[in-house]
Amino acid sequence: MLIGIGGVSRSGKSTLANLLVTYFRKNGKKAIIFHQDDFVFPETEIPKVRDKTDWESPSSIDHDLLFELVEEFNTRFEVVIVDGLFAFYDENLNDLYDKRLFVKISKRSFFIRKVADNRWGYIPTWFVDHIWKSFLKYGNDKNIKGDYITVSGEDEFDMEKVRKYVD
Template sequence: MLIGIGGPSRSGKSTLANLLVTHFRRNGKKAIIFHQDDFVFPETQIPKIKDKTDWESPLSIDHDLLLEVVSDFKERFDVVIIEGFFAFHDDRLNAIYDKRIFVKISKRTFIIRKAMDSRWGYIPTWYIDHIWKSYLKMGKPSTIKTDYLEASGEDEFDMKKILGYLER
Protein backbone atom coordinates (compact mmCIF):
# COMPACT_ATOMS: atom_id res chain seq x y z
CA MET A 1 0.00 0.00 0.00
CA LEU A 2 1.29 3.45 -0.94
CA ILE A 3 -0.06 6.21 1.30
CA GLY A 4 0.31 9.95 0.69
CA ILE A 5 0.01 12.32 3.64
CA GLY A 6 -0.21 16.02 2.86
CA GLY A 7 -1.19 19.24 4.58
CA PRO A 8 0.14 22.57 5.72
CA SER A 9 3.40 23.08 7.54
CA ARG A 10 3.24 22.09 11.24
CA SER A 11 -0.05 20.18 10.78
CA GLY A 12 1.19 16.84 12.09
CA LYS A 13 2.02 15.01 8.85
CA SER A 14 5.24 13.50 10.23
CA THR A 15 3.56 12.61 13.51
CA LEU A 16 0.78 10.78 11.70
CA ALA A 17 3.26 9.01 9.40
CA ASN A 18 5.21 7.82 12.45
CA LEU A 19 2.03 6.60 14.18
CA LEU A 20 1.03 4.66 11.07
CA VAL A 21 4.45 3.10 10.49
CA THR A 22 4.51 1.98 14.14
CA HIS A 23 1.02 0.50 13.80
CA PHE A 24 1.88 -1.42 10.65
CA ARG A 25 5.18 -2.72 12.03
CA ARG A 26 3.48 -3.91 15.22
CA ASN A 27 1.10 -5.83 12.99
CA GLY A 28 3.88 -7.61 11.13
CA LYS A 29 4.09 -5.38 8.06
CA LYS A 30 7.26 -3.97 6.55
CA ALA A 31 6.62 -0.22 6.55
CA ILE A 32 8.73 2.81 5.71
CA ILE A 33 8.28 6.60 5.53
CA PHE A 34 9.71 9.00 2.98
CA HIS A 35 9.69 12.66 3.98
CA GLN A 36 9.63 15.05 1.04
CA ASP A 37 11.98 17.30 3.02
CA ASP A 38 14.66 14.66 2.44
CA PHE A 39 14.33 15.19 -1.32
CA VAL A 40 14.97 18.93 -1.54
CA PHE A 41 17.41 20.24 -4.08
CA PRO A 42 20.57 21.99 -2.87
CA GLU A 43 19.65 25.43 -1.57
CA THR A 44 21.45 27.15 -4.46
CA GLN A 45 18.99 25.49 -6.90
CA ILE A 46 15.82 26.56 -5.08
CA PRO A 47 13.92 29.69 -6.13
CA LYS A 48 14.08 32.79 -3.94
CA ILE A 49 11.40 35.11 -2.67
CA LYS A 50 12.57 38.49 -1.36
CA ASP A 51 16.14 37.10 -1.21
CA LYS A 52 14.98 34.20 1.04
CA THR A 53 15.06 30.56 -0.08
CA ASP A 54 11.51 29.58 -1.07
CA TRP A 55 11.19 26.17 0.56
CA GLU A 56 7.44 26.45 -0.13
CA SER A 57 7.91 26.14 -3.88
CA PRO A 58 7.28 22.76 -5.53
CA LEU A 59 10.51 23.49 -7.43
CA SER A 60 12.37 22.89 -4.14
CA ILE A 61 11.59 19.14 -4.26
CA ASP A 62 13.32 16.62 -6.52
CA HIS A 63 10.07 14.89 -7.49
CA ASP A 64 11.85 12.67 -10.04
CA LEU A 65 14.20 11.25 -7.40
CA LEU A 66 11.37 10.78 -4.90
CA LEU A 67 9.30 8.91 -7.47
CA GLU A 68 12.28 6.74 -8.42
CA VAL A 69 13.03 5.83 -4.79
CA VAL A 70 9.37 5.16 -3.95
CA SER A 71 8.93 2.99 -7.05
CA ASP A 72 11.86 0.85 -5.90
CA PHE A 73 10.78 0.59 -2.27
CA LYS A 74 7.10 -0.16 -2.91
CA GLU A 75 8.19 -3.51 -4.33
CA ARG A 76 10.09 -4.37 -1.13
CA PHE A 77 7.74 -3.04 1.56
CA ASP A 78 4.13 -3.77 2.45
CA VAL A 79 3.45 -0.12 3.29
CA VAL A 80 5.23 2.95 1.94
CA ILE A 81 4.26 6.37 3.27
CA ILE A 82 5.15 9.66 1.61
CA GLU A 83 4.55 12.75 3.70
CA GLY A 84 5.10 16.37 2.85
CA PHE A 85 3.77 19.79 2.07
CA PHE A 86 3.63 18.85 -1.64
CA ALA A 87 2.50 15.23 -1.23
CA PHE A 88 -0.40 15.87 -3.62
CA HIS A 89 1.33 18.23 -6.03
CA ASP A 90 2.98 15.78 -8.43
CA ASP A 91 0.46 14.05 -10.70
CA ARG A 92 2.74 11.03 -11.09
CA LEU A 93 2.63 10.39 -7.35
CA ASN A 94 -1.11 11.00 -7.22
CA ALA A 95 -1.53 8.35 -9.90
CA ILE A 96 0.15 5.64 -7.83
CA TYR A 97 -1.13 6.37 -4.30
CA ASP A 98 -3.47 3.74 -2.94
CA LYS A 99 -4.66 6.02 -0.14
CA ARG A 100 -4.42 9.76 0.57
CA ILE A 101 -4.73 11.51 3.92
CA PHE A 102 -4.98 15.28 4.13
CA VAL A 103 -4.10 16.69 7.55
CA LYS A 104 -6.04 19.89 8.09
CA ILE A 105 -5.42 22.65 10.62
CA SER A 106 -6.73 26.17 10.96
CA LYS A 107 -4.65 29.18 10.00
CA ARG A 108 -4.64 30.19 13.67
CA THR A 109 -3.17 26.82 14.72
CA PHE A 110 -0.62 27.04 11.92
CA ILE A 111 0.52 30.51 13.00
CA ILE A 112 0.79 29.48 16.66
CA ARG A 113 2.76 26.34 15.85
CA LYS A 114 5.00 28.11 13.34
CA ALA A 115 5.75 30.87 15.86
CA MET A 116 6.93 28.19 18.33
CA ASP A 117 9.07 26.46 15.68
CA SER A 118 12.65 27.55 16.33
CA ARG A 119 14.38 24.95 14.11
CA TRP A 120 15.25 27.51 11.44
CA GLY A 121 15.79 30.56 13.64
CA TYR A 122 13.77 33.72 13.20
CA ILE A 123 11.11 33.54 10.48
CA PRO A 124 9.75 36.90 9.29
CA THR A 125 5.99 37.39 9.52
CA TRP A 126 5.74 37.96 5.75
CA TYR A 127 7.36 34.54 5.17
CA ILE A 128 4.95 32.80 7.54
CA ASP A 129 2.14 34.37 5.52
CA HIS A 130 3.86 33.16 2.33
CA ILE A 131 3.94 29.58 3.68
CA TRP A 132 0.19 29.67 4.33
CA LYS A 133 -0.55 31.17 0.90
CA SER A 134 1.63 28.50 -0.76
CA TYR A 135 -0.31 25.80 1.04
CA LEU A 136 -3.64 27.30 -0.09
CA LYS A 137 -2.38 27.53 -3.68
CA MET A 138 -0.41 24.29 -4.08
CA GLY A 139 -0.80 22.03 -1.06
CA LYS A 140 -4.53 21.48 -0.74
CA PRO A 141 -6.18 18.26 -1.84
CA SER A 142 -8.48 20.09 -4.25
CA THR A 143 -5.66 19.57 -6.75
CA ILE A 144 -6.26 15.82 -6.67
CA LYS A 145 -9.20 14.32 -8.46
CA THR A 146 -9.47 11.17 -6.37
CA ASP A 147 -10.73 10.32 -2.93
CA TYR A 148 -8.90 11.14 0.27
CA LEU A 149 -9.49 11.19 4.00
CA GLU A 150 -9.41 14.49 5.81
CA ALA A 151 -7.86 14.19 9.28
CA SER A 152 -7.78 16.97 11.85
CA GLY A 153 -4.31 17.87 13.04
CA GLU A 154 -5.68 20.24 15.68
CA ASP A 155 -5.51 17.67 18.51
CA GLU A 156 -4.84 13.93 18.68
CA PHE A 157 -5.52 12.01 15.50
CA ASP A 158 -8.63 9.85 15.30
CA MET A 159 -6.65 6.68 14.60
CA LYS A 160 -9.76 4.47 14.52
CA LYS A 161 -11.16 6.57 11.67
CA ILE A 162 -7.81 6.73 9.86
CA LEU A 163 -7.12 2.99 10.14
CA GLY A 164 -10.70 2.25 9.05
CA TYR A 165 -10.12 4.30 5.91
CA LEU A 166 -6.82 2.55 5.19
CA GLU A 167 -8.38 -0.90 5.61
CA ARG A 168 -11.21 -0.38 3.15
Protein backbone atom coordinates (compact mmCIF):
# COMPACT_ATOMS: atom_id res chain seq x y z
CA MET A 1 0.00 0.00 0.00
CA LEU A 2 1.28 3.45 -0.91
CA ILE A 3 0.01 6.36 1.20
CA GLY A 4 0.45 10.06 0.44
CA ILE A 5 0.15 12.67 3.20
CA GLY A 6 -0.01 16.34 2.23
CA GLY A 7 -0.73 19.66 3.89
CA VAL A 8 0.83 23.00 4.71
CA SER A 9 4.10 23.40 6.59
CA ARG A 10 3.78 22.67 10.34
CA SER A 11 0.37 20.98 9.91
CA GLY A 12 1.47 17.63 11.34
CA LYS A 13 2.20 15.61 8.19
CA SER A 14 5.36 14.00 9.56
CA THR A 15 3.73 13.37 12.92
CA LEU A 16 0.85 11.57 11.22
CA ALA A 17 3.29 9.61 9.02
CA ASN A 18 5.20 8.50 12.13
CA LEU A 19 2.00 7.49 13.90
CA LEU A 20 0.96 5.42 10.88
CA VAL A 21 4.30 3.69 10.39
CA THR A 22 4.29 2.78 14.09
CA TYR A 23 0.72 1.46 13.77
CA PHE A 24 1.58 -0.69 10.76
CA ARG A 25 4.79 -2.03 12.29
CA LYS A 26 2.99 -2.95 15.53
CA ASN A 27 0.58 -4.92 13.35
CA GLY A 28 3.40 -6.88 11.74
CA LYS A 29 3.68 -4.95 8.48
CA LYS A 30 6.92 -3.84 6.93
CA ALA A 31 6.50 -0.04 6.64
CA ILE A 32 8.71 2.92 5.71
CA ILE A 33 8.35 6.71 5.36
CA PHE A 34 9.78 9.01 2.73
CA HIS A 35 9.84 12.65 3.85
CA GLN A 36 9.76 14.90 0.82
CA ASP A 37 12.09 17.32 2.62
CA ASP A 38 14.82 14.70 2.22
CA PHE A 39 14.62 15.16 -1.56
CA VAL A 40 15.40 18.86 -1.86
CA PHE A 41 17.97 19.94 -4.39
CA PRO A 42 21.16 21.66 -3.22
CA GLU A 43 20.39 25.20 -2.08
CA THR A 44 22.27 26.69 -5.05
CA GLU A 45 19.77 25.01 -7.41
CA ILE A 46 16.63 26.25 -5.65
CA PRO A 47 14.93 29.46 -6.81
CA LYS A 48 15.04 32.56 -4.64
CA VAL A 49 12.35 34.96 -3.54
CA ARG A 50 13.68 38.33 -2.30
CA ASP A 51 17.14 36.74 -1.87
CA LYS A 52 15.75 33.95 0.36
CA THR A 53 15.83 30.31 -0.73
CA ASP A 54 12.32 29.36 -1.83
CA TRP A 55 11.91 25.96 -0.21
CA GLU A 56 8.17 26.32 -0.89
CA SER A 57 8.57 25.97 -4.66
CA PRO A 58 7.87 22.61 -6.31
CA SER A 59 11.12 23.06 -8.23
CA SER A 60 13.01 22.70 -4.93
CA ILE A 61 12.19 18.96 -4.83
CA ASP A 62 13.79 16.19 -6.89
CA HIS A 63 10.45 14.62 -7.79
CA ASP A 64 12.06 12.14 -10.20
CA LEU A 65 14.35 10.67 -7.54
CA LEU A 66 11.51 10.49 -5.01
CA PHE A 67 9.28 8.74 -7.55
CA GLU A 68 12.04 6.29 -8.48
CA LEU A 69 12.74 5.33 -4.86
CA VAL A 70 9.07 5.10 -3.90
CA GLU A 71 8.43 2.83 -6.88
CA GLU A 72 11.34 0.60 -5.88
CA PHE A 73 10.51 0.44 -2.17
CA ASN A 74 6.82 -0.14 -2.92
CA THR A 75 7.86 -3.61 -4.14
CA ARG A 76 9.94 -4.31 -1.00
CA PHE A 77 7.65 -2.97 1.74
CA GLU A 78 4.02 -3.64 2.54
CA VAL A 79 3.38 0.02 3.34
CA VAL A 80 5.21 3.03 1.93
CA ILE A 81 4.28 6.50 3.19
CA VAL A 82 5.23 9.77 1.50
CA ASP A 83 4.73 13.03 3.36
CA GLY A 84 5.32 16.57 2.21
CA LEU A 85 3.90 19.87 1.09
CA PHE A 86 4.11 18.67 -2.52
CA ALA A 87 3.01 15.08 -1.87
CA PHE A 88 0.27 15.46 -4.48
CA TYR A 89 2.04 17.83 -6.86
CA ASP A 90 3.82 15.25 -9.03
CA GLU A 91 1.23 13.50 -11.22
CA ASN A 92 3.28 10.30 -11.56
CA LEU A 93 3.50 9.88 -7.78
CA ASN A 94 -0.08 11.00 -7.24
CA ASP A 95 -1.26 8.28 -9.63
CA LEU A 96 0.55 5.59 -7.60
CA TYR A 97 -1.08 6.31 -4.23
CA ASP A 98 -3.55 3.81 -2.89
CA LYS A 99 -4.57 6.14 -0.05
CA ARG A 100 -4.33 9.91 0.27
CA LEU A 101 -4.58 11.95 3.47
CA PHE A 102 -4.71 15.71 3.61
CA VAL A 103 -3.82 17.37 6.92
CA LYS A 104 -5.68 20.63 7.34
CA ILE A 105 -5.02 23.49 9.74
CA SER A 106 -6.29 27.05 9.77
CA LYS A 107 -4.23 29.93 8.43
CA ARG A 108 -4.07 31.29 11.98
CA SER A 109 -2.68 28.00 13.37
CA PHE A 110 -0.15 27.86 10.54
CA PHE A 111 1.07 31.39 11.28
CA ILE A 112 1.35 30.73 15.01
CA ARG A 113 3.25 27.47 14.48
CA LYS A 114 5.51 28.81 11.75
CA VAL A 115 6.50 31.94 13.66
CA ALA A 116 7.28 29.77 16.72
CA ASP A 117 9.43 27.44 14.57
CA ASN A 118 12.97 28.66 15.15
CA ARG A 119 14.83 25.71 13.63
CA TRP A 120 16.18 27.89 10.80
CA GLY A 121 16.38 31.14 12.78
CA TYR A 122 14.19 34.19 12.32
CA ILE A 123 11.65 34.00 9.48
CA PRO A 124 10.35 37.37 8.27
CA THR A 125 6.57 37.79 8.29
CA TRP A 126 6.51 38.40 4.53
CA PHE A 127 8.16 34.98 4.02
CA VAL A 128 5.66 33.21 6.31
CA ASP A 129 2.94 34.78 4.17
CA HIS A 130 4.78 33.56 1.06
CA ILE A 131 4.79 30.01 2.46
CA TRP A 132 1.01 30.12 2.94
CA LYS A 133 0.48 31.47 -0.60
CA SER A 134 2.73 28.75 -2.05
CA PHE A 135 0.72 26.13 -0.17
CA LEU A 136 -2.52 27.52 -1.62
CA LYS A 137 -0.99 27.44 -5.09
CA TYR A 138 0.87 24.12 -5.07
CA GLY A 139 0.02 22.06 -2.00
CA ASN A 140 -3.68 22.45 -1.36
CA ASP A 141 -6.17 19.64 -1.68
CA LYS A 142 -7.29 20.80 -5.14
CA ASN A 143 -4.13 19.13 -6.50
CA ILE A 144 -5.17 15.71 -5.21
CA LYS A 145 -6.27 13.27 -7.86
CA GLY A 146 -8.34 10.39 -6.58
CA ASP A 147 -10.11 9.67 -3.34
CA TYR A 148 -8.76 11.12 -0.12
CA ILE A 149 -9.74 12.04 3.40
CA THR A 150 -9.07 15.25 5.25
CA VAL A 151 -7.88 15.09 8.84
CA SER A 152 -7.52 18.00 11.21
CA GLY A 153 -4.02 18.82 12.39
CA GLU A 154 -5.30 21.41 14.88
CA ASP A 155 -5.19 19.05 17.88
CA GLU A 156 -4.64 15.31 18.23
CA PHE A 157 -5.35 13.30 15.11
CA ASP A 158 -8.53 11.27 14.89
CA MET A 159 -6.56 8.05 14.54
CA GLU A 160 -9.70 5.90 14.53
CA LYS A 161 -10.84 7.71 11.37
CA VAL A 162 -7.36 7.39 9.84
CA ARG A 163 -7.03 3.69 10.69
CA LYS A 164 -10.47 2.89 9.25
CA TYR A 165 -9.42 4.62 6.03
CA VAL A 166 -6.06 2.86 5.64
CA ASP A 167 -7.10 -0.63 6.81
